[in-house]
Amino acid sequence: MEPTPAPAPPSRPASARVRWFKRLIILATLAAVAGVVASFPIGRHYAVEGYTAAKRFAIYRLTGLGPDRSEIEADWARRRALGVARTTEVLTKFYDGAGEPMKRLFDVAGMDPTHGLVRYGRGDQSFLLSSQVFERDDAGRSYRFRPDLRSVWLRQVTLHNGPFGLFLVPDTPAHREAAAAAGAIVDEVSATTTNSWGLRGPEPDPTAPLRGVILGDSFMQGMFNPDDQTPPVHLARRLAELEGTPVSVANTGHIGYSPEQYYYSLLEYGPRMNPHFVVVSVCPNDFGSEFDILAGRPDWMDEAAYWIDRIYGWCRAKGATFLLVPVPSYPQVESRRKDGFYPGLVNNIFPGPPPGYLDPLERFLDENLRLKLEAQKAGEGYARCKLYNRQIDDDHFSPKGAEVWADAVARRLSLLMATTSGGPARTAPAASR
Missing domain, CATH: 3.40.50.1110 (SGNH hydrolase)
Structure with a gap:
């Protein structure tokens, strides 16, 4: 007597095949996005940071502990370094494509890619400063005023796809001329004078009552x-x-x-x-x-x-x-x-x-x-x-x-x-x- 053949496996319903196909598409899309992100330094940084953050969260969730101060400060340092790098990239790209009047303003103000001061503040936010008005500080303050200097604010400096810049520049004829050529407005009443301590205002008197x-x-x-x-x-x-x-x-x-x-x-x-x-x-x-x-x-x-x-x-x-x-x-x-x-x-x-x-x-x-x-x-x-x-x-x-x-x-x-x-x-x- 011939053995009874095994029944054929049930066919997968069409709806199940569609679900698996959609999952495959999603996975392929995620893989493609990950590849694009990883092709850029900032993208790789975000990927690593995301993985690190997820790992830390899982550990803290399991142990009930929180990060110590050194870990918190290391995290801030990483985020700030990323912000500075990103702003520097934006500055370079903007400057390379800017017209001559805007380039001239950036050059005269000490805000071009070679001389501009890109630093962090407000947590992990970064911005461009004039290196003629501010100087780098690595003792906790990030940047500081240069002493004994008169500067003035420029307003209506239009930067299409440019960096976040704070246009407090030295108050000189050359800076005023460059600002006017670039379409900026000199805010006359905002003249800012720093004292010998590198602070705005009258000279502090440690002997005052x-x-x-x-x-x-x-x-x-x-x-x-x-x-x-x-x-x-x-x-x-x-x-x-x-x-x-x-x-x-x-x-x-x-x-x-x-x-x-x-x-x-x-x-x-x-x-x-x-x-x-x-x-x-x-x-x-x-x-x-x-x-x-x-x-x-x-x-x-x-x-x-x-x-x-x-x-x-x-x-x-x-x-x-x-x-x-x-x-x-x-x-x-x-x-x-x-x-x-x-x-x-x-x-x-x-x-x-x-x-x-x-x-x-x-x-x-x-x-x-x-x-x-x-x-x-x-x-x-x-x-x-x-x-x-x-x-x-x-x-x-x-x-x-x-x-x-x-x-x-x-x-x-x-x-x-x-x-x-x-x-x-x-x-x-x-x-x-």
Whole structure:
């Protein structure tokens, strides 16, 4: 008897064949994308970083542990190196394809691929600076002002597919001529003068009866404001009025700085100044990209908290009054406050006592209403808040905004110092240069 033949295997349904075909297409596509990505240095970097991050996440998920400080700093260093490399590539490509007037501006300003200073700030963001105005710093600050220099801001520098550049350039006839030829505008009132310490503002006086250090970014630098209209200059004036004694401050504000750079600025200038007070000015992009924190999406909150805590620890060790002051942002005055996110989240990470934290938002809202009322009485329009340089589409304090900020800070500092014992004596110590 013939053996019964084995039944034929059931045919795979058409739907199953379609699913397998789709999976094959997806895998092939992913492989092709991976090949393209890996063909570029930056793509390979992202691939390696993605794999490393996934591996670390899996380890931390299994062990319940977190990264130590050395690992965190190594990760920041890798991300910053990538940002600098990427910006340098963009700069080179843009410069090679630029017209002669734009090339001339970059050459004269020390911002061409050979001489331009590409550095990081604000976490891992990188940008192009003039090497004639700024110099490299490898001691924690990334970059710093050159001392004893007068510079001026250029506006409306149009860079199609170009690098993110900060056009603060030396104030000379050659720079002005190159700027005009490239279609840029010289912002006359923004002339910026650095002192022998490499800081904007009057020469700090370590022998003054009352001394302070101001830590911050472009808000404290006083972007687009004259030398005598920056927030720290107004603060020194107002505090001198309240205290009845001369006040000297070291304004360490640099555009693009973040809490990490604030800390290293304090390490450099704190011992020289021996301050009675230290003001830490923070703004939304200290905690994430642009205004993300206003939407409750801060990226760098833990990192910022780490450095703010270190600054606070330095002040406690030296007996200096500490004051953390979040900058009121213009959307909170003109549009919606959302202060539960910012500065509310900043308040949550502050390690010190309640008076050591000051939110000037209410003062700004009151002053904005007062200015609006004045405009209405005069029959004038008032579309944008005059406490910011909104007339040139800039987000920083106007001279009036700097004055309001300074008055609020001076009043709090005066009360804090009057109720706090210890700290540097209000005498003239020997100068420490």
